[in-house]
Amino acid sequence: xxxxxxxxxxxxxxxxxxxxxxxxxxxxxxxxxxxxxxxxxxxxxxxxxxxxxxxxxxxxxxxxxxxxxxxxxxxxxxxxxxxxxxxxxxxxxxxxxxxxxxxxxxxxxxxxxxxxxxxxxxxxxxxxxxxxxxxxxxxxxxxxxxxxxxxxxxxxxxxxxxxxxxxxxxxxxxxxxxxxxxxxxxxxxxxxxxxxxxxxxxxxxxxxxxxxxxxxxxxxxxxxxxxxxxxxxxxxxxxxxxxxxxxxxxxxxxxxxxxxx
Amino acid sequence: xxxxxxxxxxxxxxxxxxxxxxxxxxxxxxxxxxxxxxxxxxxxxxxxxxxxxxxxxxxxxxxxxxxxxxxxxxxxxxxxxxxxxxxxxxxxxxxxxxxxxxxxxxxxxxxxxxxxxxxxxxxxxxxxxxxxxxxxxxxxxxxxxxxxxxxxxxxxxxxxxxxxxxxxxxxxxxxxxxxxxxxxxxxxxxxxxxxxxxxxxxxxxxxxxxxxxxxxxxxxxxxxxxxxxxxxxxxxxxxxxxxxxxxxxxxxxxxxxxxxxxxxxxxxxx
Numbered sequence: 405x406x407x408x409x410x411x412x413x414x415x416x417x418x419x420x421x422x423x424x425x426x427x428x429x430x431x432x433x434x435x436x437x438x439x440x441x442x443x444x445x446x447x448x449x450x451x452x453x454x455x456x457x458x459x460x461x462x463x464x465x466x467x468x469x470x471x472x473x474x475x476x477x478x479x480x481x482x483x484x485x486x487x488x489x490x491x492x493x494x495x496x497x498x499x500x501x502x503x504x505x506x507x508x509x510x511x512x513x514x515x516x517x518x519x520x521x522x523x524x525x526x527x528x529x530x531x532x533x534x535x536x537x538x539x540x541x542x543x544x545x546x547x548x549x550x551x552x553x554x555x556x557x558x559x560x561x562x563x564x565x566x567x568x569x570x571x572x573x574x575x576x577x578x579x580x581x582x583x584x585x586x587x588x589x590x591x592x593x594x595x596x597x598x599x600x601x602x603x604x605x606x607x608x609x610x611x612x613x614x615x616x617x618x619x620x621x622x623x624x625x626x627x628x629x630x631x632x633x634x635x636x637x638x639x640x641x642x643x644x645x646x647x648x649x650x651x652x653x654x655x656x657x658x659x660x661x662x663x664x665x
Numbered sequence: 666x667x668x669x670x671x672x673x674x675x676x677x678x679x680x681x682x683x684x685x686x687x688x689x690x691x692x693x694x695x696x697x698x699x700x701x702x703x704x705x706x707x708x709x710x711x712x713x714x715x716x717x718x719x720x721x722x723x724x725x726x727x728x729x730x731x732x733x734x735x736x737x738x739x740x741x742x743x744x745x746x747x748x749x750x751x752x753x754x755x756x757x758x759x760x761x762x763x764x765x766x767x768x769x770x771x772x773x774x775x776x777x778x779x780x781x782x783x784x785x786x787x788x789x790x791x792x793x794x795x796x797x798x799x800x801x802x803x804x805x806x807x808x809x810x811x812x813x814x815x816x817x818x819x820x821x822x823x824x825x826x827x828x829x830x831x832x833x834x835x836x837x838x839x840x841x842x843x844x845x846x847x848x849x850x851x852x853x854x855x856x857x858x859x860x861x862x863x864x865x866x867x868x869x870x871x872x873x874x875x876x877x878x879x880x881x882x883x884x885x886x887x888x889x890x891x892x893x894x895x896x897x898x899x900x901x902x903x904x905x906x907x908x909x910x911x912x913x914x915x916x917x918x919x920x921x922x923x924x925x926x927x928x929x930x931x932x933x934x935x
Contacts, residue, residue: 447787448790448824506823507823507826507827510823510824510827511826511827511864511865514790514824514827514828514865514867514868515827515865515866515867515868516867517787517790517791517794517867518794518865518867518868518870518871518872519866519867519868519870519871520867521791521794521871522867522870522871522874522875525673525791525794525795525798525871526673526674526675527675527798527799527877528674529674529675529676530675530676530677530722530799530877530879531877531878531879580875607878608875610875
């Protein structure tokens with residue numbers, strides 16, 4: 405059965421979560437004054453510390469864990485150590501932690517890990533299919549410059565769009581805008597000319613784009629007279645597109661595929 | 666790390682190769698843990714995988730399957746957990762709960778842990794989160810369930826408790842995982858935001874801060890006859906299915922020639 409206590413160096417070293425570089429612990433030997441030692445990492449089953457003194461494998465230690473306002477006492481055992489230059493890195497597993505403390509520490513580590521990971525996990529493969537059919541119009545990929553603000557007078561953000569249709573556009577930004585937030589837009593269709601628009605954020609998805617983690621925002625245009633300018637602009641752009649024409653009549657006549665509506 | 670994470674993606678299984686990889690991974694991991702016995706197809710499949718509302722989630726790093734889990738939505742054939750916790754599930758249904766169950770959960774220990782004790786390793790936790798967030802939102806929003814159940818080995822109780830699952834079934838022997846011990850846990854979606862936000866802001870941020878919208882799997886995928894035959898009719902995974910489960914499959918796939926023990930099942934109403 406699974407064992408909650410990690411005994412392997414790689415459980416800690418090079419692990420997935422970075423902890424604050426300043427995190428340290430106090431080490432006390434007998435009655436001598438305590439001193440600070442650096443904590444490299446922690447997991448649900450133990451901690452990893454570095455020190456200039458080597459603790460042999462099997463050494464038992466008393467551990468006092470202070471996290472936020474909580475104070476817990478645990479017993480630990482050195483399960484591995486390796487030398488890195490002048491330093492020794494030790495993996496210490498909790499050999500005893502009372503159930504209440506164990507549960508609390510477990511939740512703390514899971515919460516801390518979740519906080520660290522929240523921005524990094526990519527779910528776009530699952531959510532993308534839902535977005536594909538969100539629009540009623542064909543999209544054109546044109547990286548137009550756009551300014552975004554929360555009122556008509558002050559534009560807070562300058563960025564560019566990913567694509568656009570008659571119904572809305574997708575804008576890319578480092579910032580996350582809230583779903584259902586109304587936004588005022590200046591869509592620059594040339595260096596001198598922009599179309600003022602009002603839109604509503606319909607979705608926000610984190611994606612890796614041009615090697616950066618960014619937010620893709622789906623913005624639906626609110627109906628006003630300026631949307632017709634977007635329609636005209638897109639008509640002109642579509643007219644410039646190269647075209648491929650494919651005739652399917654021959655295939656259809658030889659198969660049972662229904663005719664196109 | 667971000668570079669590594671950016672290559673990892675969660676997807677629904679929608680192709681034969683996806684399902685095969687997922688079923689094989691579950692088999693390998695269950696076999697290692699003693700949750701199943703060896704079988705010639707080297708896959709772990711249940712009758713619930715054949716249901717049109719069952720969504721199989723796969724976590725990939727390029728072409729390597731890192732983990733998988735299936736979400737089964739309560740239906741006329743019930744949930745797998747009922748085999749051991751029948752009364753408890755009935756009680757929840759009587760309370761008006763709409764249930765789902767996480768099943769066939771496996772993380773690829775060959776890739777992830779390199780021999781380290783499972784589920785307690787940071788990378789495993791990360792993969793678990795990566796799978797569980799879409800499962801949570803799928804159950805809650807796409808399938809409009811009120812609860813997500815899971816039968817787990819009691820050694821994992823603390824992990825699930827930290828994710829707000831509550832135990833609702835005592836420790837029992839779970840027949841379908843080679844009689845290993847299990848407990849029944851469920852995540853009640855009611856007021857989950859309020860409970861989570863104050864106590865565990867990190868979990869709130871990850872799981873609830875950015876809701877996911879997904880289509881129902883039945884809008885994206887439906888078994889075709891060839892694949893259904895390959896996974897269900899040509900192998901003996903339906904052998905242990907109950908007659909009403911087989912009857913239900915025959916009813917929803919009337920043209921597939923649903924078979925049990927090599928015998929075609931006529932369409933039945935249950």
